Structures are given as structure tokens and as C-alpha cells.
Amino acid sequence: MTKAVYIHIPFCTNKCYYCDFNSYVTKNPQLVWDYLDALNKEMEETVRRFPPGEIKTIFVGGGTPTFLDPKQMAHFLETVRRHFPQWSADIEFTMEANPGTTDIEKLSIMREGGVNRISFGVQSFDDRLLKRIGRIHDSEQVLRSLENAKRTGFDNISIDLIFGLPDQTVAHFQDTLDKAFGLDLPHFSSYSLKVEENTLFHTLYEKDQLPLPTEDEEVLMYERLMEQMAKRGYRQYEISNFARPGFESRHNMTYWRNEYYYGIGAGAHGYVNGERHVNASPLAQYMQLTVEKGLPRVEQFTVSGSEQMEDHMIMGLRMMEGVSASDFQHRYGITLQEQFSPVIDELTALGLLMWSGDRLHLTRRGIPLGNEVFARFLGLVDKV
Template sequence: MFHDTVYIEKRGGILMKEISLYIHIPFCKQKCLYCDFPSYAGKEILIDEYIESLNKEILQKGKDYIISSIFIGGGTPSYLNDDNLNKLLSALNKLNLKDDLEFTVECNPGTLNASNLEIMKKYNVNRLSMGLQSTKDNILKNIGRVHNYEQFKENYFLARKIGFRNINVDLMFGLPDQTVNEWKESLEEIVKLNPEHISAYSLIIEEGTCFYDLYEKDKLKLPSEDEERLMYSYTKKILNNHGYHQYEISNFSKAGNECFHNKAYWKCNEYLGLGVSASSFIDKKRIKNIDNIREYIKRINNNESVEDEIHVNDMKDDIEEFMFMGFRMIEGISIDYFKERFNKNIYEVYKEVIEKNINEGLLIYDSGKLYLSSKGIELSNYVMSDFILT
């Protein structure tokens, strides 16, 4: 039998489940050339109605839970005007929030100012995630970003001045025309600013993006695989030398600043996703909302369901997801916790696969945990494909 970890807290005599909450804002000033997220430019006319509808969904579906973390993503949440930001954050603050709530808002450089930062501070936002991607203005332009590095620094220092003490900076490597030295310089520049958290992702060419079309036409000059591996190696070395602990394949933090919300995903804990295209994992169901903004607004106003897809996980799904997500974390997977969660010994399910990957130097077993080696991290997609159950 599947044993999920359910956290219950008592408030006013009512038992309530503790979950993480994701809120999706699908609006952008401009769509980045690599982006395959459900986000749209040129639909500003819908923002007012969308926020009203989103708040209805928040108050209806969020009221029955204790919220341990909130992540407002997009799109560009910081693109909202002050009135809509006020309305959204006010609605979220009406929910049952934990005292030690981690509350993150994604922000794009160039969209922050004293006014919206003060609003976030007023409504208990205590973590900003700033999508920089590169310190090189020519690269930012080539990937479709609407800001430059100077704007990022102005926004970053303003956030510090207003009192934000937990800031993540998103960076990307393996970008078109990006050299290894340019990537090193970006890392060395950012660590001087001393953010609490750095996410360093490699570019993935996703179908349906502008970059995919260019790639198919052989018009995208990307770094070689060896150069990309070297970029990742420098990432780990430079960030480690400056006090950043790697706790997930692409995520590094100062002590005590790991992202609680993202760890909830990687540990396959329950979460509620609200808004257009948002996904939830509740009571073994994976639920995805509809993608169309106008249809979402219409259904909310008509008290109709905005759920588009519902998949009920079986044991096979649960185990595969647990393995895939668990191996993303540097600490890996606890053998004892696998047994507790699934009432099975991990070797009953994966003995040959585990032994094969250990023998190939891709997995390490130590102190009751299985985790990827350095080589295994570089070949993580290959390793994880071995854990698909047939």
C-alpha cells in the first residue's frame, strides 16, 4: 500500500492538510525565444478580469488547507500593476498561512520598482526569484529578454534596500553564441552580489519555441556538449568556492536558504496549483487546469470547473515519480523512506538497475542513501530512463 506523508495541523478544532501553493500569472511583456511555459504577450486587456477570477479560485480552493509555501510564477508576476498585485496578495493573505511560510514571487528585471516591492513586503512576500539569465547584454538581447544587466542590478539593490533578505537569481548556460568564459564571468559577477540562492539551468530546446524553429533550420549556434559540460563543472566549482551548497542538480544556496517550495515538488509532496495551466498533486491525483485565459475567466464566473486533465496515479506512477524527482536532489533517495512510503524494499523493484548503475559509476550507495555521482549527474537523463517500470 502507498504511504504518503500527510501533514495535518489543527486550527479552530478542524483538521487541515498542509500543502504548498502555486499561483500562475500567464502574462509577459515579451515572450522569450526559449520559453515553452504557458505565458503570453499582448494579452494585457485580460489581466484585470483574470486576477478577479484567480482570486475566486484561490479563496474557494485554498481555504481548506494550511499553506506552508507559496510560489507565484509565470509569465511575469511582477508585470502586474499595483492594483492587481494588491488584490492578488490580499486574497492570498486571507488563507491559512503557516507562521514560517516561504512566500516567493518571480520577478523580471525592469519590472520592479519601490511601489510593487513595498506591496510585496506588506503582504508577507519574503523571497524574490529574479530571472536574470546572463550578465552579458548581447546574450540577453539574443535570447529575447527585455532588460539589460544594469536594470537587473538596479532592481536587485532596490529590493535589498526595501528589506528583502532572501533573493534567488536565475542563470542559464548553453545559450546560443555563449562562450565558456562568458559563463564564468557571469557566475563570478553574480557571486559578488551575494544572493542567497542561485539557480543555474542549461538551455533545453523545447518544441513550439522560436529557438526550436531556428534549431530545426540549423540557424542556432549552440555550445558543444564538451563546452556545456565544462560550463556545468565551472558552475559547481565557482559557486562552491563562494559558499553555495548544491542541493539539487541546478540549484545552489547559502546555508539555510534552500527553496522549500521546490523541495516539495522533488519530494513528491502534495501541492495545489491555481490559475491558467497550473498543475496540482492532491490525493494521488495529478490535475491540470485549462490553458485558455478567456475560457478560464468564463468558467470561473459561471462556477464551472477549470480542470482540464485529471490523472489518478497508480503505484507504478508513484514509484517512478519518486525516483525521478528524488535523484534530482544531491542527497538522493533514502532506502528506509522508500520502504516507509511504498511498503516495499527498493531492491525488490530495482535491484538489477541499481547494481548496473553503481557498477557503471553513475550511482553511489552510502549511509542508507542512493544518489547520483558527478558522472551520473551529467548523464542524469540516461540514468533516470533506467528507472522507468515496464
Template sequence: MIQSVYIHIPFCQHICHYCDFTKFFYNEQLATEYLEALSNEVNVQVSGEKNPVKTIFIGGGTPTALTHLQLKKLLSLISDKFDVWNCEEYTIEANPGDFDEEKAKLLREYGINRVSLGVQVFDDVMLKELGRAHRIEDVYKTVDLLKQQGLNNISLDMIYSLPNQTAEHFERTVKEALSFDLPHYSAYSLQIEPKTIFYNRYKKGKLHRPAQEEEVKMYEILKKNMKQAGLKQYEISNFAKPGFESKHNLTYWNNDYYYGFGAGASGYLPGKRTQNIRPLPAYIKQAMDDGKPVLRIDTIGLKEKIEEELFLGLRKLSGINKNDFQSKFGFSHDLLYSNEIMHLKQKGWLIEDVETIHLTEEGILFGNEAFEYFLLEDNDLEAIALTKK
């Protein structure tokens, strides 16, 4: 069964200086054409109506940049195709300041039960430098408006290690975010991605990022304050009150299957990963022609599936469940990784107990280096095949 659905809405009223997601300046006519193409893609790829799924996530871009009528059309499409009322988690991404009462009511009426707000930082000057359109007061107004409509499952997203940011400055952002007493928070270190405004500044030596030691200090501040506020860290960048962990994101980290619809969207189906066409005119044309606007399909064999199981699963603080691995692949993880696990334990990056293997706090800081130990050679699987004969 396909667990989850991701739907990409690529339109923004403003383009943030750090963002490398598939996004375009909002244009009403283009957005209308896009929704028609998206509808055709979904209907071609998924037959029937009211299909059961565990989670739905509308991301962007900025989905709430759509007009009220366009947003209603989008939500109607999703409601017709998927059983939203029995869906465990139905999330939409939004920017503070994008809502009026009418839009907030629309979300509730169509079954959305979770909103992820891109707050980034509680500093108006820094928000402007990031290219964000909202200001601090918009966060307060938006959270209040959502709660008035009964939308209490709200997540605030933050970014740290911003240009000219100090650890003390970031701690003020964390404390103000926690003052909302929301059930979920995410915080990500700024990544300088190609084809962004920040990347161009960085190449010219005009973007001054905090030193690595300062970034580590910010991460420690984040963890400390979240723990003090009663929020449990369940993934490298995510914290939640019990029961409010993001079920949709856990689909990714558990390496489960999901649809990906829209320009630039990725999907994971049995045996393959797909990526859609990114340029908007090309996506619209192909989606309208045959409903299959796929740019590339990568075959996921056993080797790739095992590697991804480790890379993604170790992002969770709970790590990899040994019994689950055995059930999924038919053999113990020890047959492939006993030496690697022993080495990582000696480095102090990994802990192994009766049921799980998971990264230590130090291991999380060196996560990408730790993940490299779990890359496989083709002959590793050949050896497994021989032992099973």
C-alpha cells in the same frame, strides 16, 4: 495535508525567445478578468480562510508585470485564503527592472519573503538576443531596491549553453552573479522547446548552440565557482547557502502534494495530477463558470508514485532516503530495484550508503538515462504484493 501552493500569472511585457510556459502579452483589461477567474478558482477549490501551508510560489509569466492595484488584489486573495504569515517560504518570480519602490513595499507588506529574479545572463547583447527586456544595470538596481525593503532572500536564475556562448563567457556571468553574495542561485541548460522562437530558428538551421562538450564544461564551471563561493549544490541545477534551499521546489523533488492554480498550472493531490486549461479565454470562462478549469486529470497509482519518487528524489544531491521510502511505501526499495542499483553502481552513476542512494557527478550528467532504469512493469508490483501476503 497539501504542503504547497503554486499560482500562475501568465502575463509578460515581452515574450522571451526560449520560453514555452503558459504566457500572453500583458493587457490590463484581460489581466483584470484573469484575476477574477483565478479568485473564483481558488475559492471553489479551497474552503475557509487562512489555510495553513508550508510554501507559496507565484510564478509566470511575469507576476510583477501586473499593475500595482492588480498585484495588490492578487496578494490580498492569497493572504485571505492562506496563512501567509506562518508560511515558511513565500516566493514571487520577477524580472529585473519590473519594480519600483511602491511594488517592493507591497511584497513585504503582504508577507512575501523570497524573490526569484530571472537574470539569465550578464551580457546586454545576449539578453537582447534572448528577447529579454532588462539589461545588466536593471539587475543591480532591482537587487538594491529589494534589499532596501528588507527582502534579502533573493535567488538569481541563469541559463547556459546559449546560442554562440562559450564556457569562458558563461564563467563571467557566474562570477558577476556571485559578486552579489546572494543566498541562492539556479542555473539551467537551455532547452529548445516547440512553439518558441528559438525552436523555429533551430529547425531552419539558424540557431547555433554550443557543442555538448562545451555545455558539460559550463556545468563544471558552475559547480566549481559555486563551491568556491561557499554555496552548496543541493539539486542538479540549484545552489544555496545553508538554510536557504528553496523549500517550495523541495516540495516537488520530495514528491509531496501541492495545489496548482491559474492557466496551465499543474497540481499534485492525493491519487492524481491535474493540469489546467492553457488558453486564456477558455481558462477564464471555465474558472468563472464553476471554478474548475481543469484540462486533464491523471490518476497516480502505486507504480507511478514509486517511479516519480525515484525520478524526482534523485535530482537532489542527497538522493533517496531508504528509511523514508520504506515508511512511505511499506517495503524496501531493494525489492524492486536491487539489480538496477547494482548495474548503475557498476557504471559509476550511483552511490549507495547505509541511509541513501544518490547519483554520482557522472550520473548527474547522464541523469535522464539513469532515471530510465527505474521505470517499472506492472508485474513488478504484483511480485511485491505476493511477498507481502
């Protein structure tokens, strides 16, 4: 039975310069209501065709889910609860938020609707850099939003930080880390900037007008991140995620352990009963398909056994705990060595992977080279 739910809210107040997520800027409240109606239809048809078990995690991402106004938020959360009524006693219900789109009223509605974990897209505490990347908030709004979240009963709070930003130095990133640690939060996610196609940053990059840090500087930022997190008592449990014990993102662990999850909303991906699917991304197409077919899917396919094993490795090795050999054999009926011996032997010889008892995991040297390691399990490169 599927026990995890991802729901996509694609609306934003503005488009950040680096963002390639499926998101849309709108000032039309009726469009938002129409989208929520389409979500309701998709949820109804999803649970009819694929009845859920007890739901253990829900994650609402975007876009900016907190773009919804108070009435829309209350309606949306009621819809979720109606279609997925069986929640585990310790459910983790996460909603992404932007500091510029939260207030006491909205946060209270979120708590009353069952949300108990909130993830703020902070990115930096340098106001100059925030403007540089197209964010609508400043560091003062971050502090106010975090205070409001705590006042309304949130104690499971995460913030996202980005490094490798234009004109960012190691010293700038260290200052952001210092300010972040001063907030006494239980969880951090931190990613390096990726210049994606169809973004303003990509256009500037193509014109050689995006002054990014050097690769060496970016590596230094990541090393500083790992060192500082460990020093402050945050365990790195995944390549880009750090938490105090007990505050790891259980929903994201669903992905990294290659387990089933519902994917609902425009552009959402899901994985249920051995099949992956992709929803239509354009809002008009998504809403039209929900009316005509109930499920707005533009792609659906069965995952072969070999693809499941590849997915298991590239997702599982993102976690510091790595991949359990006994779990792998139990799930797929073949040992890790039988399936991937040449790759494992090569990468362990290079010092990028190592065994700790039953588990195969990245070494400290292998963590920054994770993408190259994962590519080997897909057969995309001959050597690292």
C-alpha cells in the same frame, strides 16, 4: 493535508525567444483583472473541496508575476491571504520577477503582502547575449532591481542563470558567474538552454540558424558552474540549484520529495490527495471553466502506486541528498531494492548511483547524466 501552493500568473511584456511556458503578451489591463477574478474563483472552489492545512510555502510563477501593476499586485496578494489564511510562522513565500518589471513601490507592496523570497530571471550579465535571447532588461537593470529588493527588506533573493546560449563561450559564462558572485546573494539556479518546440529558437534551430555551443562546451560550463559554486561556499542541493545553508528553496523541495501541492492558474499542475490535475492553458478556456465549473481542470487522474514510486525516484534523485530507503519503505510499504533492484544494481555498477548510509543518490559522474538515470526508473530506456 496540503501545505504548499503554486499560483501561475501568465502575463509578460514580451515573449523570450527560448520560452515555451504558458505566457501571454498583453497591453489590456482589463484582461489581467478578469484573470485575477478567475483566480479568485478557482482558489475559493479549491479550498472548499480540498481544505488546506497550515501553509508552509507559496510560489508565484509565470509568465512574469511582477507584470501586475501595483493595484493588481495588492489585490492579488489580498486574495491569496484570504483563501489561504493559515500560514506557518516561517512561511516561505516566493515570487518570480523580471528585473525590467520591478520598482520600489511594487516591491514594497509585495513585502507588505507577505512575499519574503524573490527569484529574478537574470539569465546572463552579458548585455549582448540578453538581447540575443529576447530579454527586455540589461545588466544595469539587474543591479538596480537587486538594490531595490534589498532596500525594501528582501534578504532571501535568488537569481536564475542560463548556460549553453547561442554564441556563448565558457569564458562568457565564467564572466557571468564572476559578476553573479559579486552580488553576495544566498541562492542561485542555473540551467542549460533547452530548445523547445513552439519557440522562436526552435524555428531557428530547424533552419540551422541557431549557433549553439557544442555538447562538450556545454558540459564544461556545467562543470565550471559546480566547481565555482563549491569554491564560493554554495552547496549544490539539487542538479540545478545552489544555496548557502538555510536558503534552499523549500517550495521546490516539495516537488522533489513528491509531496502534495495546490496548482492554481492557467496551465498549472497540482497534486492533492493522490490525484494529479492539469488546468486549461488558454486564457479564454481557463476563465470560462472557472465560471462554469469552479475548477478549470482539463485533466485529472489518480496516481497509481507504481507511478508514485517512479515519481519518487525521478524527483528525489534530482537532490544531492538523494532518496531515503527507510522513507521510501514507510511511504510505499516496499523496499527500494524490492521495487527497483535491477535498475539500482545496474546504475551503481556503472558508477552513476551510490549508497551513503540509508540514501541512494547520484554520483559526481552521474549528475550530468541525470536524465538518462531517471529514464531508467521509468523503463523508458533499456541501458544507459
